[in-house]
Amino acid sequence: MTTSFTTPGADPDPLPLRPGRKLGPIAADVGSSHRAWLEPTRERYLTSGRTLSDLGLCIPLAKSKLSELLRGIGHYPRWEVIHRLAEELGIPGWPLHHLWKQAALDARKTRDWINRSTARTVAIAPPGPPLEHGALREMVKDGYRRYAGAFLADPAVRDAAVEDAFAILWLSFGDALASPDTRRYAWNILRATVKAKADHRDHRPLLAEAAFDTVALRDKTSPKPRWRSWPRAWSCSRR
Numbered sequence: 514m515t516t517s518f519t520t521p522g523a524d525p526d527p528l529p530l531r532p533g534r535k536l537g538p539i540a541a542d543v544g545s546s547h548r549a550w551l552e553p554t555r556e557r558y559l560t561s562g563r564t565l566s567d568l569g570l571c572i573p574l575a576k577s578k579l580s581e582l583l584r585g586i587g588h589y590p591r592w593e594v595i596h597r598l599a600e601e602l603g604i605p606g607w608p609l610h611h612l613w614k615q616a617a618l619d620a621r622k623t624r625d626w627i628n629r630s631t632a633r634t635v636a637i638a639p640p641g642p643p644l645e646h647g648a649l650r651e652m653v654k655d656g657y658r659r660y661a662g663a664f665l666a667d668p669a670v671r672d673a674a675v676e677d678a679f680a681i682l683w684l685s686f687g688d689a690l691a692s693p694d695t696r697r698y699a700w701n702i703l704r705a706t707v708k709a710k711a712d713h714r715d716h717r718p719l720l721a722e723a724a725f726d727t728v729a730l731r732d733k734t735s736p737k738p739r740w741r742s743w744p745r746a747w748s749c750s751r752r
Contacts, residue, residue, distance in 0.1 A: 536565075536583060543585035545709035546619040549677060550612035553684040554595075555583050557602045572597045589620045591630040608642075608680035615677060642683045645690065649699060650679055657703055664711045674710050678703040 536559070539551060558568075565576040572579065574594060581587045582594065592613055599609050610631075617627050641647070657675045665671040681702050682689060689698040 536580060538584065540585045544616070544619060546612070546616040546677075547585055547589070549681055549706070549709075550595075550609055550616060550684070551583070551585055553681065554598065554602070554604060554609070556685070556688075557604055558583060561602055563602070568598070568601055571601050589617060589622060592617075592627070593630060593633055596634040605642075605683060608683040611680045612677060612684075615673070642679075643686055645695075646679075646683055646686050649682075649695065653696070653699065654679075660703065661707050664707050670710055674706050675703070678706040681706065 536555070539548065539555070543551065565579045568579055569576045572594060574582065578587075579598075582590050582598075592610065595609065595613055596606065598604075599606055614627060617630075618624075642650075654675065657678065658671065661671040661674045662668070665674060678699075682699050685702075689695050692698040
């Protein structure tokens with residue numbers, strides 16, 4: 514079961530034309546935590562105008578291996594390579610490393626492997642997200658934790674889901690600001706992140722028990738009241 518973290522927003526600008534073969538899609542078996550950092554990294558590459566051949570001159574990987582990395586094919590990549598790629602594409606290092614590390618743990622990489630993979634890179638110090646990101650986080654973080662807690666019983670998993678959502682939002686904050694509703698953009702990221710971490714049965718997340726809480730918390734974190742949603746939510750929750 515995988516979850517996509519792409520969020521509807523403003524109409525994107527046309528992608529720059531580049532020579533060579535078109536980059537293939539992300540592999541179907543790539544997990545949700547891997548997609549969390551891979552999707553915004555691919556998006557930054559696709560809109561950068563750079564080519565794989567160009568990046569290969571700066572990153573110690575053959576063009577074919579870079580293509581596999583950006584499709585999630587093969588072995589889980591070491592941070593040394595992702596760090597170089599992030600520098601070339603201008604991707605913030607701290608949120609990317611946060612999501613890469615979580616996906617590495619989900620891929621059953623040991624902490625020793627993670628530490629060795631990071632050892633040769635510059636220390637990842639959080640420089641601080643954009644001011645608007647920090648302001649939005651302060652406004653919604655408590656509601657986000659309550660929402661995540663409705664589906665994730667383990668407080669550590671709940672808090673990790675919220676932190677992952679804010680990291681994903683940081684990586685794509687330009688798109689969030691360009692979207693018609695920044696809060697809705699952020700909310701969709703949170704929902705996708707929590708859904709990816711929720712328990713599943715028959716490939717579906719077990720969300721029914723918390724459906725009423727979902728509507729209540731959405732109302733608290735949305736800039737516009739949604740009173741018309743309550744009667745329908747109440748009738749659905751009683752079925």
